[in-house]
């Protein structure tokens with residue numbers, strides 16, 4: 001069985017999850033569900049980045065700096081609970097304060113040190129706590145970090161350094177040889193120029209910081225939080241604790257990240273792996289950022305959206321659908337409730353929900369609720385586009401492919417007018433039309449399983465076509481599986497029309 005190991009970033013827990021964090025995690029969940037359906041053995045990792053100064057400051061703000069572990073336990077619990085409420089199907093939720101991670105980081109550090117890639121030096125520069133990174137003077141705008149709009153701190157310290165520049169040529173060569181390593185393409189160009197022209201050795205310890213993993217053999221230093229955090233991708237599948245498991249899963253198929261953290265994932269991380277003699281992940285995909293009604297989402301603007309608030313009103317399926325439908329994956333976009341409601345009304349309630357309801361109603365009316373005789377039909381183009389979309393992380397293309405079938409079915413209803421066929425007693429044509437419609441609806445339900453798991457299950461159960469757990473997507477997508485004579489159950493509309501106040 002092919003394996004598919006995918007990860008999200010591990011998030012800082014200085015606040016609760018926002019819809020931005022949910023975006024990455026939901027996208028990863030769709031892929032995890034898709035690959036499980038394809039018959040792959042999947043390992044889906046997410047978790048929390050706990051050794052960051054950002055977390056320490058958040059604890060300080062509420063007077064809990066002396067109870068760091070307690071604060072982190074509580075916050076990690078909240079994040080875990082949110083993913084559970086969002087029905088995210090992770091295989092492991094990793095925390096970087098867990099003991100197996102400490103082992104993994106120590107092992108990794110020692111390996112890189114033995115390789116000769118760690119040396120002691122002095123660092124002087126600007127440090128942005130928001131980025132948890134040193135920033136170049138040239139990148140500051142009016143003396144402030146352009147991402148966090150805060151003044152970085154001037155730091156001068158004796159640190160341990162990682163010989164990142166030793167991997168410049170190897171990295172460039174690897175990226176050239178593996179055009180699908182960094183996706184989308186536009187990000188690859190950005191990284192290549194960074195590696196070529198700007199990348200320097202990087203300081204990987206702090207002597208001024210108290211919270212974090214101690215440098216092996218030098219308790220006076222804590223390991224730089226990004227160096228520790230990236231290693232979670234190895235810990236998650238057994239590095240340093242379970243070599244058999246590690247061999248099974250590493251290298252990861254996909255690290256899914258936001259565009260804000262690609263330098264870490266596409267330059268530092270692969271160089272760390274090369275230094276440790278480990279293979280590189282197959283893909284790093286960096287998606288875009290979205291604004292909220294046109295504005296940057298930020299605590300100071302007070303426009304941070306809690307995904308659970310959205311789910312409470314519209315449900316998980318609608319949130320998942322909207323996020324992946326509205327923004328072309330990889331590009332920047334905007335989130336707005338008004339847009340979500342527009343798409344709900346036109347695409348979910350009208351196009352999809354109404355189709356399913358009409359087809360079931362007509363089956364009841366003309367065939368006593370029983371599925372009529374088989375009719376062949378070709379859906380291969382939509383299915384190919386769907387697979388290609390999901391293989392290349394183009395969720396919008398996969399959704400377009402599903403909607404091409406939704407629209408085809410609606411068009412068929414309009415063209416064939418089953419009520420006229422019934423009136424004219426063209427029974428055979430009526431049966432053929434309804435079988436085609438019912439099968440189209442079934443196929444749509446199957447294709448929607450990774451995107452809108454609950455709605456898809458409900459849809460399929462109306463047709464008595466709930467998939468058995470051991471059947472693969474390819475099997476389910478063979479045309480003509482609805483057995484003639486089977487009784488359908490119309491039930492309530494899938495996406496009821498919203499009550500509008502106007």
Ligand code: MSP
Nearest residue numbers: 009010011012020021024049229230257258289290
């Ligand atoms: N802890 C680091 C990651 C370490 S991974 C080894 C970190 N954490 S974070 O909490 O700041 O999360 C950043 C990620 O959250 C982004 O890369 C992206 O995946 C997601 N997003 C947060 N806000 C977002 C938007 N407004 N839009 C899209 N994604 C967003 O960085």
